[in-house]
Amino acid sequence: MADVDVLLKPREAAAALGVSYPTLKQWILADKLKTVKTPGGHHRVPESALRPLMKTKPEPAMRISRERYRKVSGRNQLLGVIEEVTISGLMAKIVLKIGDQRITSIITSDAVREMQLRKGQTAAALMKSTDVMIERV
Template identity: 55%
Template sequence: MESLLTPREAALRLGISYPTIKQWLYRGKIHAVRTPGGHYRIPEAELDGMLHKTQKPETPKREMMRRLSGRNQLVGRIVEIKIDGLLAQVKLSIGGQIIHSIITAEAVREMHLQVGETAAALIKSTEVMVLRV
């Protein structure tokens, strides 16, 4: 079952203000369900398509990454982390698609990665294959 977020939690996740998310709800820009008490609850998947559009405050490390390869970053939400020994498998939901990445367990701990957080997949263009569907 998919997690539902309060408008405040969704605003925090997107890095926007609470009044902005409320306006988006009223205008139908973002879809939500209503509780029996009339409160809005927003499915996490509803935010996936908006993560790349929102701007979070830049940290020096993030600024360095943006200069490294801005065109090959896909922003999404961490949906699963499995750590086994020295390696970790991280699954990102990006626009409804799942991307798997194998990184070191140490990297997961250093970056404090957690399920539900926003992260970016940095893709090395020489390793991307295209398949006609």
């Protein structure tokens, strides 16, 4: 059976590549990134079109729709996989792998327990100014 190429929304493709949505849209409009149009005229990006632009293979978790966790006002969100959870007293260190990059956040150990954060789970890093919040998705 042939592999089916997953089609991503432009925002999902931008997150998978670690670029902004406007940058991805510019690439689409300049024909630097091939897309498939829906009957309604919306662009969908085949996952195979992203592979040459990525340094590592995309994680299956990157396919989770952004609508599922976008119930907060912060728009600077990066979807990744939890690589490390270290609890020390009242605080905890969470390391997310996003593509070939890592981002670290220090949050309360109560928050880690409440969200039941574990290595290998999908999570989103939400940035506002100098703060980074973690949300289990």
